[in-house]
Amino acid sequence: MDKLYSDYKNMVTKITKSLSKAKRINPALEKEFMDISDKLVDFTGKIKEIEKLAVLGKIISATCHELRNPLSAINTSIYFIQSNLGKDKPKLIKHTDIIQREVDSTTRILDALFLFYKSPEPSLISTSVNALIEGILSDIEIRMPKKRVNIRKGLDPSIPKAMIDIDQLGKVIENILQNAYDSVGERGKIRVGTKSVKDKIQISISDNGCGIPEGNMEKIFDPDFSTKSRGIGLGLALVKDIIERHGGSVEVKSKIKRGTMVTVTIPIKHSRNNL
Amino acid sequence: MKKAVDILIVDDEPDYLIALSDVLKDKGYTVDTATDIDQLIAKARKIHFNVILTDTMLPGMMGAETFNEIKEITPRTIIMVMSANYKKNMEKEFIKAGVYTCLLKPFNIDKLLELIERVKSKKGR
Numbered sequence: 001m002d003k004l005y006s007d008y009k010n011m012v013t014k015i016t017k018s019l020s021k022a023k024r025i026n027p028a029l030e031k032e033f034m035d036i037s038d039k040l041v042d043f044t045g046k047i048k049e050i051e052k053l054a055v056l057g058k059i060i061s062a063t064c065h066e067l068r069n070p071l072s073a074i075n076t077s078i079y080f081i082q083s084n085l086g087k088d089k090p091k092l093i094k095h096t097d098i099i100q101r102e103v104d105s106t107t108r109i110l111d112a113l114f115l116f117y118k119s120p121e122p123s124l125i126s127t128s129v130n131a132l133i134e135g136i137l138s139d140i141e142i143r144m145p146k147k148r149v150n151i152r153k154g155l156d157p158s159i160p161k162a163m164i165d166i167d168q169l170g171k172v173i174e175n176i177l178q179n180a181y182d183s184v185g186e187r188g189k190i191r192v193g194t195k196s197v198k199d200k201i202q203i204s205i206s207d208n209g210c211g212i213p214e215g216n217m218e219k220i221f222d223p224d225f226s227t228k229s230r231g232i233g234l235g236l237a238l239v240k241d242i243i244e245r246h247g248g249s250v251e252v253k254s255k256i257k258r259g260t261m262v263t264v265t266i267p268i269k270h271s272r273n274n275l
Numbered sequence: 276m277k278k279a280v281d282i283l284i285v286d287d288e289p290d291y292l293i294a295l296s297d298v299l300k301d302k303g304y305t306v307d308t309a310t311d312i313d314q315l316i317a318k319a320r321k322i323h324f325n326v327i328l329t330d331t332m333l334p335g336m337m338g339a340e341t342f343n344e345i346k347e348i349t350p351r352t353i354i355m356v357m358s359a360n361y362k363k364n365m366e367k368e369f370i371k372a373g374v375y376t377c378l379l380k381p382f383n384i385d386k387l388l389e390l391i392e393r394v395k396s397k398k399g400r
Contacts, residue, residue: 068359076294
């Protein structure tokens with residue numbers, strides 16, 4: 001990026017010099033020369049913006065790295081304390097659980113930031129989507145103990161394995177489940193289903209939560225859009241980004257106070273042509 | 276004959292070294308530590324470790340080349356990488372150089388313990 005910008009600056013200097021020379025030779029063309037010059041100034045501004053974004057990307061990447069180290073020490077120390085806490089210390093157990101949950105939540109934010117800004121190409125492995133969902137559901141039930149939510153599964157056992165990036169598709173399912181969990185009240189219902197449709201697999205996650213207001217529907221995939229008191233709004237933007245990298249699509253249907261259904265469709269065999 | 280020690284943890288973050296050493300000692304493993312690659316190499320020449328758990332951003336670290344060197348010194352030792360800087364390409368290179376697995380910090384400690392038990396129960400290790 002640095003080299004590109006310096007090459008571009010050299011090129012602009014050369015063009016500006018040539019324009020001045022040409023203007024001296026043929027003053028009648030001054031207006032055309034001015035137009036080209038204005039466009040160059042405009043374009044330079046845009047290049048500077050891109051340069052700033054590239055720097056921001058580097059800062060985000062370095063920050064993620066720097067935060068993972070202290071988080072790792074906290075995570076490990078908490079594990080040690082939890083392993084050595086007697087059951088006769090319920091308050092201490094409760095507080096170490098809180099620290100653990102907050103570490104996990106911060107780690108998820110870093111993962112989302114990293115995946116969104118770095119957009120790594122999916123590393124595809126033939127995987128059972130049902131097994132991936134089962135694993136996430138068992139983790140999520142431990143992670144979300146505050147509300148009693150009824151999670152029902154409708155996983156079609158006959159769906160074939162699909163070419164997916166396990167970590168990235170895992171983040172997609174976690175994100176959608178987290179949104180569903182946040183939107184339902186005490187004793188809310190979430191349903192997770194899979195089925196195959198021709199050469200694709202569909203994963204649907206529905207809830208009977210608060211729903212998304214119609215006015216917000218067009219903004220839900222924007223990276224800075226969030227209605228939650230916590231979070232950075234990257235969730236669904238990241239979901240869309242990852243699924244499109246898998247050659248798939250995401251559809252969201254919602255009715256206020258009735259609930260939301262998110263359907264993710266991915267090809268069973270991924271190829272560049274899917275993109 | 277080299278003395279057998281279960282695990283060598285290599286990291287330049289002192290707090291992390293203390294935390295992870297205590298967790299692993301608590302689970303009954305014998306643990307040694309190092310803070311850079313020179314120390315790691317020197318210890319691996321003297322002691323046989325079942326597992327080396329190492330960070331990647333360390334003084335002296337030369338990537339896959341370092342892991343090739345460790346494997347030459349102690350071919351039966353399982354090397355596990357733990358890194359705060361995740362790059363899929365780097366992971367592929369490390370695995371090719373003989374690294375058993377790469378863990379992104381912070382990772383689930385129960386999963387690490389499962390991995391250690393799995394490799395320890397392998398024949399000859």
